[in-house]
Amino acid sequence: MxxxxxxxxxxxxxxxxxxxxxxxxxxxxxxxxxxxxxxxxxxxxxxxxxxxxxxxxxxxxxxxxxxxxxxxxxxxxxxxxxxxxxxxxxxxxxxxxxxxxxxxxxxxxxxxxxxxxxxxxxxxxxxxxxxxxxxxxxxxxxxxxxxxxxxxxxxxxxxxxxxxxxxxxxxxxxxxxxxxxxxxxxxxxxxxxxxxxxxxxxxxxxxxxxxxxxxxxxxxxxxxxxxxxxxxxxxxxxxxxRGADILCEVAGFAMTSDAADIVMPSKQGAARAMAGALADGGIALDEVGYINAHGTGTAANDKTECAAVADVFGPHADRLMISSTKSMHGHLIGGTGAVELLACIMALREGVIAPTIGYEEPDPECALDVVPNEAREADVSVVMSNAFAFGGLNAVLALRRV
Amino acid sequence: MSIREKVIAIVAEQAVLEVGDVSESSTLESLGIDSLGLVESIFAIEEEFDITIPFNANDPMGGEFDISSVAAIIKGIESLIADKA
Missing domain, CATH: 3.40.47.10 (Thiolase/Chalcone synthase)
Structure with missing residues (x-):
């Protein structure tokens, strides 16, 4: 390969x-x-x-x-x-x-x-x-x-x-x-x-x-x-x-289907996609420093996504950062994962984690480090980008610093 | 048909039940109406009575429109119709 x-x-x-x-x-x-x-x-x-x-x-x-x-x-x-x-x-x-x-x-x-x-x-x-x-x-x-x-x-x-x-x-x-x-x-x-x-x-x-x-x-x-x-x-x-400037490596991916509901997200489907991307890239859980969340801002997605991250990463879920840049650029629907991949590249290349803006108060059902309101400097070597679609179709990519 | 009868007919159709199986004390949940069915019911009621119901599926129970029972829904609709007049 x-x-x-x-x-x-x-x-x-x-x-x-x-x-x-x-x-x-x-x-x-x-x-x-x-x-x-x-x-x-x-x-x-x-x-x-x-x-x-x-x-x-x-x-x-x-x-x-x-x-x-x-x-x-x-x-x-x-x-x-x-x-x-x-x-x-x-x-x-x-x-x-x-x-x-x-x-x-x-x-x-x-x-x-x-x-x-x-x-x-x-x-x-x-x-x-x-x-x-x-x-x-x-x-x-x-x-x-x-x-x-x-x-x-x-x-x-x-x-x-x-x-x-x-x-x-x-x-x-x-x-x-x-x-x-x-x-x-x-x-x-x-x-x-x-x-x-x-x-x-x-x-x-x-x-x-x-x-x-x-x-x-x-x-x-x-x-x-x-x-x-x-x-x-x-x-x-x-x-x-050809001496190209390499922005980062694409390390792994996975695609899963919830096979459950046409609009409601599933924790299992999301978790299987994240775990699958890690396995595909041969990535250890504690290597992942940042996840660009699907993070739509709906009640259902955000709590389901956080629960899935907790399931996949266990104790490491409390150490990694997860943010949703949809708070800034909105949900680009079919284009959203592409624009969000830019935040992943920024994290790897520049050591800057894009924030989740508009954050007002912690939700006990989303108890992760969501990088509220202000960008943060951090040294991360592996990042992931989540996308969980209506229809229960999920795709997760993992990127690695070169 | 009265408002009450119309609402019961809409809810019964959404729940795939006979009109007689729906009472004012029924909750949508007890009738087996899920989140999609709820959004469809709200839509059907808005169309029937030409009203706009303040409803956000992110927080179905938290809005100003009470959907805790069929009776509460009827009351809410009566109030919205009165506001419109």
């Missing part, structure tokens, strides 16, 4: 339009959640979210591109550009033929669906733009990355709700590890912050009207975000041979 390292990272999300901007915000514990701005927002009962502001699509893309790029594809391409530039890699010949793209998204082109349904149902129009289908399809972002960077190997999109990115990155990892592909561009993207996208979530009655306060007593639900996180996963010797 090959070793797999990360040689490039890119993002755009509510905290910043690049990795440095995002990490600065995480270090400062800044909140990217605020009042939502889009058409018909006044008809929603949930009016906050982690929206990407100051982003002018026309600055980055021409008219022809925009007719094909939904906002989730735009975010993907912005983040991919940063990641591939950092990796300093060009895909030609054999490398291009074997390398690919696996991305996660839950909804794909949600705002394209929304705009065009509005047009035919509400405005009574009988004609839509010819590119509606290629614009909204879940694999659009993957295909555009493939086309733009000449990635001609395995390319597809994974959709497992809130675990989409982690499932995608797990797939990319196993493809590079097995020797199937020398390099995979991976991560995920989501852009559901439009009237229909938020209205659908509102129906579930689990959204907060004021803030995302993971693990805090009195937390009252999740807050949606949007954006993308994209990474270059590369075979270790390949990266070394």
């Amino acid at each position: 090959k070793r797999v390292v990360i040689t490039g990272a890119g993002t755009i999300n509510a905290l910043g339009h690049s990795v440095p901007e995002t990490l600065d915000a995480m270090r400062e514990g800044r909140c990217g959640i605020g009042p939502l701005e889009f058409r018909d927002v006044e008809r929603l009962s949930i009016r906050i979210g982690g929206q990407v502001h100051g982003f002018e699509a026309t600055v980055h893309f021409n008219r022809q591109q925009l007719s094909l790029y939904d906002r989730f594809t735009q975010f993907t391409l912005i983040a991919a550009k940063e990641a591939i530039a950092q990796a300093g890699i060009e895909f030609t010949d054999e490398l291009a033929a074997k390398s690919g793209v696996v991305l996660g998204t839950a909804g794909g082109g949600v705002s394209t669906w929304d705009d065009n349904y509005r047009s035919v149902y509400e405005d009574g129009k009988n004609r839509v733009h010819p590119f509606v289908v290629p614009k909204l399809m879940n694999n659009a972002a993957t295909s555009h990355v493939s086309m733009q960077y000449n990635l001609r190997g395995p390319c597809y999109t994974v959709s497992t709700a809130c675990a989409s990115s982690n499932h995608a990155m797990s797939q990319a990892f196993s493809m590079v590890r097995s020797g199937m592909a020398p390099v995979m561009v991976t991560g995920g993207s989501e852009s559901m912050l439009c009237f229909g996208g938020v209205k659908a979530w509102e129906g579930l009655r689990v959204m907060s009207r004021d803030a995302c306060r993971p693990f805090s007593l009195g937390r009252n639900g999740m807050v949606q975000g949007e954006g993308a996180g994209i990474f270059v996963f590369e075979e270790y010797e390949h990266a070394r041979a």
Whole structure:
């Protein structure tokens, strides 16, 4: 089996339009959640979210591109550009033929669906733009990355709700590890912050009207975000041979299914995924210094996740740190694990643990070190990133300092 | 149908029971309605009476809308309808 390292990272999300901007915000514990701005927002009962502001699509893309790029594809391409530039890699010949793209998204082109349904149902129009289908399809972002960077190997999109990115990155990892592909561009993207996208979530009655306060007593639900996180996963010797700057190693992963309930999380499913990732990476319990939690800020997730961590880690659960950066950038649904992986890389590379902001009071059911409100300096060599999706589908990745 | 009858009909449908099996003293839990069923019941009641119920599934019992029994739900709906008028 090959070793797999990360040689490039890119993002755009509510905290910043690049990795440095995002990490600065995480270090400062800044909140990217605020009042939502889009058409018909006044008809929603949930009016906050982690929206990407100051982003002018026309600055980055021409008219022809925009007719094909939904906002989730735009975010993907912005983040991919940063990641591939950092990796300093060009895909030609054999490398291009074997390398690919696996991305996660839950909804794909949600705002394209929304705009065009509005047009035919509400405005009574009988004609839509010819590119509606290629614009909204879940694999659009993957295909555009493939086309733009000449990635001609395995390319597809994974959709497992809130675990989409982690499932995608797990797939990319196993493809590079097995020797199937020398390099995979991976991560995920989501852009559901439009009237229909938020209205659908509102129906579930689990959204907060004021803030995302993971693990805090009195937390009252999740807050949606949007954006993308994209990474270059590369075979270790390949990266070394070309003198690439290695951000960290992908050490292990596991995927499990609760096979129980369509929305309620399961402690066993989460615990099996975490334990599985440790076993897969040959990682001892006490090596893990930090977990980037799924930490949605709902009553059910946070207590279940803490119980699962306690089950897996035993006494070491009280020594490790666990934080939820969703408190800052919101829940990016299918893109969330990708943006959260940045906090994991920051922990390994810079020794800074991103905080759980908005934390008010300890909840006895979440009695772990959740790094409340302020970032902390710590020397950690192994970190994990959790994602537990609706549908009971879980994916956990473990990263190691190189 | 009165408010009481309508609420009992909604709750009975959600619990997959006969209307006669649901009484005002029943709790949703005793009728076998789980968290998903509860959210669906709240939705059905909102649609039936054109009201908005302050309900957050993160803390079902902690909100201002009392769902501890069928009688409490009926009372809460009556009050919301009165507020609307």
